[in-house]
Amino acid sequence: MSVEIRDGLIHWIGPASQWQGSRPTVQIVDGRARTLIPGLMDCHVHYSSPGGPDWIARFSDPLPEISMRAIELAEASLRSGVTTARDMGAPQGVSIKLAHMARAGEINAPNIRAAGTWIAHRGTYVSFARHFGEAHELRDAIRMEIEKGAEMIKVALSGWNEGARPKDAAEIPFSEKLLSVAVEEAHRAGFKIACHANDPASCRRGARAGVDSLEHGMFLEQGDLEAMANNNTCLVPTMSVWDAMLYYAHAVDWPEARKKRAEDLKQGSRAAVIGAVRAGVQIALGTDAGGGAARHGRIAREAELMVECGLEPRDALIAATLSASKLIGEDERGTIEEGKIADLV
Ligand SMILES: [Zn+2]
Incomplete structure (x- = not known):
């Protein structure tokens, strides 16, 4: 098969013998013995952090350092074949500026869609998230992110931080009601909403909320996955998180409790992905590079x-292209079709 590209678009696809164009006017790239695929899409990255064994601390580095580093990390991502990425949370809107620079062609980077800053309930999640307590503060936080240029909303469900739980407070303070407020507010503004859920109770809640994607979901059970299939909620499994943790658990010699956490994530995550395939949940590929x-x-x-969880190699590729393009809203990319953007690797 051959592909003709004109003005950045896929103009024609077919056997070379049937091509009608004139040779002197085109530049020929001989791709024999290679495979042409749509540009890969990573639905979950954080270019503001390099990842590694102390990834959370890296988000608190000085802002100029974070900003400069993000440019380099985005370029490393591009070199690995990622031509579109969702940046799912960065301190102080760093990712929004990065996305603008990428779009303006000022840096060598994928096409970036930035979520701005994480939104989480007060007393939970990371210190550099945008925190709220009441529903009106949650609405304000979402509006603020949109105003600052976020292209999607990222909320994080999680339990209380150590010592933060008030007496008689629920296990997960980001209640079902608050989550429905977030979904309503994001959708009313025409934005998608992604939900971080990585403990059993958060997975239960996030799966049933009607969010567009559930991120990580390493403790999703069959009932949750069925709810996700019914709600058209996409799963972004980010298995690289535990895979990298297990590497450092041995390379850096982590304490037993931390090793066990990585092992638990692996077991839960693999079961969730296998169950998601069975339940017919849409899966989009995301690595959480930098965020773990x-x-x-x-x-x-x-x-x-993904393939180790039983996905066919072609389905893993679809998760990184077509399914990802649907989640991100990139209709002009993700497949090799006439008329689409020639976003190919
Ligand atoms: Zn993340």
Whole structure:
């Protein structure tokens, strides 16, 4: 098969023998013995952090350092075949500026869609998220992110931080009601909403909320996955998280409790992905590079982990292209079809 590209678009696809164009006017790239695929899409990265064993601390580095580093990490990602990426949370809107620079062609980077800053309930999640307590503060936080240029909303469900739980407070303070407020507010503004859920109770809640994607979901059970299939909620499994943790658990010699956490994530995550396939949940590939121990530029590893869970190699590729393009809203990319953007690797 041959592909003709004109003005950045796929103009024609077919056997070379049937091509009608004139040779002197085109530049020929001989791709024999190679495979042409749509540009890969990583639905979950954080270019503001390099990943590694102390990834959370890296988000608190000085802002100029974070900003400069993000440019390099985005380029590493591009070199690995990622031509579109969703940046799922960065301190102080760093990712929004990065996305603008990428779009303006000022840096060598994928096409970036930035979520801005994480939104989480007060007393939970990371200190550099945008926190709220009441529903009106949650609405304000979402509006603020949109105003600052976020292209999607990222909320994080999680339990209380150590010592933060008030007496008689619920296990997960980001209640069902608050989550429905977030979904309504994002959708009313025409934005998609992604939900971080990585403990059993958060997975239960996130799966039933009607969010567009559930991120990580390493403790999703069959009932949750059925709810996701019914709600058209896409799963972004980010298995590279535990895969990288297990590497550091041995390389850096982590304490037993931390090793066990990585092992638990692996078991839960693999079961969730296998169950998601069975339940017919849409799966989009995301690595969480930077947001966990996983490094940038290693998207192929995530696809391998999917195949290890029983996905056909072609389905892992679809998760990184067509399914990802649907989640991100990139209708002009993700497949090799006449008329689409020639976003190919
Ligand atoms: Zn993340």
